[in-house]
Amino acid sequence: MGDPVTHRRRAFALLTASAALLAGAVTAAPAATAAPTAAAAPKKCYTQSTIGLTCHHHYGKKWAERGSTGAHVKEIQALINGTTTYYKTHGKALAVDGIYGAGTQSAVRWFQKKYIGASAVDGIVGPRTWDALRGYRN
Template sequence: MKAYKWKLFAIFIVLFVVYCSGWEEDKAEAASILKPGSENREVRDVQYRLKTLGFYDGALDGKYGPGTSSSVMAFQKEYGVNPDGTVGPATWRKLKKYTLSESEMEIMAKIIYSEARGESYKGQVAVGAVVMNRIQSDDFPDTIQGVVFQKNAFTAVSDGQYGMKPNRTAYRAALDAVRGFDPTRNSHYYYNPKTATDKWIWTRTPTIKIGRHLFAN
């Protein structure tokens, strides 16, 4: 009965997040053009995303001042966007591809904790790196919601362990993964060779072994 309840809970979580994911994508399409003088939640979101990458060190106050503008320009130069200091469609696309919002960072920490809490810190970051690699690949969904809750993508989602509360280490690992720390050599898959039963995963080309997980492409 307990296992059955876990499965029901997991199904509810998947359906709820997929719904929210669609809503977030619709909202992203209609995202405002942000510029000096703008003041709203979207500005705060930009500030948070830039802060996770180390471009911004100011307050998350939702105010588009000189500090935010210069941070946006630094991000634009680094990621090949016209450095005009405003956040238009092109900059939004880059931000959403290479960074996560606060709520998305929570998803990252939860999938890391539920999938790799028994692994070393490097092994936990590695799981987060696989998630980021999938987001940035044309072969997978382009949002963390789409990647994490893709059918049968992660065992912890399927069996309900995703509902566990992550610890501080998982949040730190999530931040490092988003910042580009990738010990997996750009892998898109991982599995435990001692417990894996899916024949397909054994057809993937191994890249590196970290702890109990074998990473592959």
């Protein structure tokens, strides 16, 4: 069973650590949302032999434009974050929320201009933009 004094010390240490963790979690939660940290950097996307670059939200090339929602929009947002200089250029990541709003449209237009060419800028993700997002250069 062991030394009773050692057992009490361990129990007290565990109780103290638990109380500190609980107190920290309660007081730290509001501060965590106040300022973004380095952890806000985008996740990496990877090459999959059958489709090219993917962030594993959507594997197809479904048409997307302002007002679109779903996994294919998350894939577009994640690809822009994880495979381009968007984060470095803009100082923040594009929200990966599956909603193709003004921010996503602006990011798509930026991507089209930078990676495809000015003639491709329309803010719509069709076959040509998907190919560029997936890493196929025309």
